[in-house]
Amino acid sequence: MNNEEKRFNQEEEDEEEESGRGREAWERTYADERSWESLQEDESGLLRPIDNKSLSHAQYRRRLRTATAARIQKGLIRYLYIIIDFSRAAAEMDYKPSRMVVVARQVEAFIREFFDQNPLSQIGLVILKDGVAHCLTDLGGSPEAHIKALMGKLGTSGDASLQNGLDLVRDLLNQIPSYGHREVLILYSALSTCDPGDILETIQKCKVSKIRCSVIGLSAELYICKHLCQETGGMYFVALDEPHLKELVLEHAPPPPAIAEFAVANLIKMGFPQRAAEGVISICSCHKEAKVCGGYTCPRCKARICELPTECCICGLTLVSSPHLARSYHHLFPIRPFDDVSPLVLKDFHKLPKNCFGCQLSLLNPGNFPGPQVACPNCKQHFCLDCDIYIHESLHNCPGCESLRNAKTISDMEQ
Amino acid sequence: MTPVSSKLYADDVSLLMVLIDTNPYFWSSMNNNTSFTFSKFLSHVLAFLNSILLLNQMNQVVVIASGYNSCDYVFDSSTSSMQRAECLLEKLEDFVDKDESLSREESVDGVGFSLLSGSLSMALCYIQRVFRSGPLHPQPRILCLHGSPDGPGQYVAVMNSIFSAQRSMVPIDSCAIGSQHSAFLQQASYITGGVYLKPQVSDGLFQYLSTVFATDLHSRGFLQLPRPVGVDFRASCFCHKNTIDMGYICSVCLSIFCKHHKKCSTCGSNFGEARKQDPSASDQRR
Numbered sequence: 001m002n003n004e005e006k007r008f009n010q011e012e013e014d015e016e017e018e019s020g021r022g023r024e025a026w027e028r029t030y031a032d033e034r035s036w037e038s039l040q041e042d043e044s045g046l047l048r049p050i051d052n053k054s055l056s057h058a059q060y061r062r063r064l065r066t067a068t069a070a071r072i073q074k075g076l077i078r079y080l081y082i083i084i085d086f087s088r089a090a091a092e093m094d095y096k097p098s099r100m101v102v103v104a105r106q107v108e109a110f111i112r113e114f115f116d117q118n119p120l121s122q123i124g125l126v127i128l129k130d131g132v133a134h135c136l137t138d139l140g141g142s143p144e145a146h147i148k149a150l151m152g153k154l155g156t157s158g159d160a161s162l163q164n165g166l167d168l169v170r171d172l173l174n175q176i177p178s179y180g181h182r183e184v185l186i187l188y189s190a191l192s193t194c195d196p197g198d199i200l201e202t203i204q205k206c207k208v209s210k211i212r213c214s215v216i217g218l219s220a221e222l223y224i225c226k227h228l229c230q231e232t233g234g235m236y237f238v239a240l241d242e243p244h245l246k247e248l249v250l251e252h253a254p255p256p257p258a259i260a261e262f263a264v265a266n267l268i269k270m271g272f273p274q275r276a277a278e279g280v281i282s283i284c285s286c287h288k289e290a291k292v293c294g295g296y297t298c299p300r301c302k303a304r305i306c307e308l309p310t311e312c313c314i315c316g317l318t319l320v321s322s323p324h325l326a327r328s329y330h331h332l333f334p335i336r337p338f339d340d341v342s343p344l345v346l347k348d349f350h351k352l353p354k355n356c357f358g359c360q361l362s363l364l365n366p367g368n369f370p371g372p373q374v375a376c377p378n379c380k381q382h383f384c385l386d387c388d389i390y391i392h393e394s395l396h397n398c399p400g401c402e403s404l405r406n407a408k409t410i411s412d413m414e415q
Numbered sequence: 416m417t418p419v420s421s422k423l424y425a426d427d428v429s430l431l432m433v434l435i436d437t438n439p440y441f442w443s444s445m446n447n448n449t450s451f452t453f454s455k456f457l458s459h460v461l462a463f464l465n466s467i468l469l470l471n472q473m474n475q476v477v478v479i480a481s482g483y484n485s486c487d488y489v490f491d492s493s494t495s496s497m498q499r500a501e502c503l504l505e506k507l508e509d510f511v512d513k514d515e516s517l518s519r520e521e522s523v524d525g526v527g528f529s530l531l532s533g534s535l536s537m538a539l540c541y542i543q544r545v546f547r548s549g550p551l552h553p554q555p556r557i558l559c560l561h562g563s564p565d566g567p568g569q570y571v572a573v574m575n576s577i578f579s580a581q582r583s584m585v586p587i588d589s590c591a592i593g594s595q596h597s598a599f600l601q602q603a604s605y606i607t608g609g610v611y612l613k614p615q616v617s618d619g620l621f622q623y624l625s626t627v628f629a630t631d632l633h634s635r636g637f638l639q640l641p642r643p644v645g646v647d648f649r650a651s652c653f654c655h656k657n658t659i660d661m662g663y664i665c666s667v668c669l670s671i672f673c674k675h676h677k678k679c680s681t682c683g684s685n686f687g688e689a690r691k692q693d694p695s696a697s698d699q700r701r
Binding site for chain 2: 271325390391395
């Protein structure tokens with residue numbers, strides 16, 4: 001929580017500064033930063049992208065440090081409800097073209113990213129409108145179904161009710177198996193909540209049901225949201241603008257650290273269906289349509305299923321394929337953050353490698369002096385900053401360690 | 416600095432990352448069992464690489480050797496002065512010597528595996544650099560010429576590479592040159608939308624390469640390429656290594672077991688209490 005408070009304080013300071021200067025935020029970006037002066041041309045007269053590489057790299061390092069603090073157990077099987085506020089307040093046009101459209105766009109991106117990172121998890125959508133909460137989609141594992149449902153239901157009206165939303169979600173999440181991690185992500189536009197009863201009671205009930213509630217606000221900080229997040233162990237942030245909103249939403253995609261008593265360790269029965277033979281005609285159990293080829297067969301009840309991962313609609317068995325499990329393994333075996341190469345080492349640059357081990361990009365600045373670079377603590381290979389980001393954010397493999405047969409045994413001995 | 420003109424790529428300009436297997440144990444076993452030697456293999460590959468470079472003058476070829484103890488870049492047509500693949504021979508020889516000197520074990524039982532995960536990771540890093548170079552870049556693809564058996568310890572790393580390639584829409588083509596099929600490469604090609612091929616006659620390697628793997632991604636849509644074979648996505652349990660249809664997954668570490676255990680052998684979680692609650696929970700759902 002400390003971090004959040006700091007963040008809020010910072011925001012307040014920023015606001016004070018802003019009002020002192022008497023300019024709107026959008027004017028400030030032009031007037032103070034003088035962004036046109038940083039434009040550069042290359043030799044053929046084309047505009048060169050502005051080099052803010054080292055800046056963004058520093059930001060990324062901060063994120064990495066907070067994310068990979070030692071080996072934390074992560075909640076890999078998540079049941080997440082996204083509560084979207086489509087009340088009157090979502091029609092505000094401070095985000096362009098409106099808060100509703102921006103939120104819908106971010107939720108779409110989030111759903112795709114979420115299933116990419118958590119293939120065994122499920123999402124459901126709930127909408128707050130007219131003082132009540134509608135369940136738009138039930139918990140499910142198909143990103144397209146959620147996105148389609150969301151895009152068909154755009155439209156704002158009435159008030160938002162936080163309590164109704166939480167009550168509905170709590171009822172739904174109480175039914176999930178005990179090994180799952182229950183989470184709620186609320187995207188809240190309104191500045192008030194129109195509740196039928198005592199919301200503090202509902203918050204306590206959520207706490208008892210072990211639901212982790214996080215809120216992303218679009219307007220201003222609300223005490224009740226902050227209280228909710230503090231009580232249930234979630235995160236509360238208020239978005240400054242669209243890129244910031246995107247960053248905040250996507251922060252919820254990687255699995256959060258698991259809290260031991262929140263979910264009971266369990267063995268889950270799962271099926272690994274085989275692809276159905278080519279050219280066989282059968283009726284799939286999910287769409288009730290005759291399909292010629294493709295599809296999978298449930299190993300327990302032999303029903304035909306179109307896509308994985310899913311739950312067999314006949315016998316309820318969770319069906320996955322081995323790559324779905326493999327997709328989650330990098331959360332369990334994260335690679336260590338790379339170390340900055342100290343300027344002292346950089347002084348005898350004759351001994352240093354001249355190229356990035358990953359992409360062969362020259363690590364020398366113009367003038368043959370070594371530029372910024374990082375080194376893997378395990379295999380001691382040097383990498384450029386771009387490769388560092390790619391390796392930690394997408395690849396999840398250190399090319400240096402992977403291309404040394406004995407690297408793994410060395411690190412094991414050290415530990 | 417690259418001149419402006421070379422940035423204006425059409426959709427049929429390719430960047431081909433070729434990963435060649437230089438595992439000496441594999442090649443000596445090939446030497447014993449078949450007449451297909453490493454030098455024959457190289458002459459097929461060199462002819463293929465040169466024909467790629469001749470297909471379009473802006474095509475680019477990068478060769479990475481995946482050895483037994485290390486991996487390294489051995490050829491990059493954008494930096495080498497001569498645009499001919501024969502230049503790689505010299506660096507390949509250095510690489511093989513270095514790879515041998517890194518060897519620690521006196522004798523190896525069986526053929527052993529080469530470091531596919533390392534060379535795949537390096538190729539993906541290189542491709543990201545090409546993506547970063549600007550809006551116009553050649554279409555990258557990866558071609559694995561692989562023969563060694565799969566190394567079980569590399570599973571997680573290879574899968575990570577495959578998913579990263581899938582996210583950046585880079586197809587991984589693979590050509591199994593050994594006697595066995597490779598489950599890793601079958602999955603890699605299936606997941607990333609590449610072509611998996613196991614030549615029937617290894618002496619005709621050049622023909623297979625030039626007919627299947629030489630065309631750019633755009634033209635592939637018009638060709639009848641080898642259909643993806645049924646890839647077996649069933650898992651094998653951690654306790655007996657049996658392939659199973661149904662199994663139990665640990666909710667904490669996702670280990671796969673074929674029977675119900677009281678304790679997870681991988682992460683040490685106890686499953687005792689949860690069992691009582693579970694049936695009621697699943698009943699409610701239905």
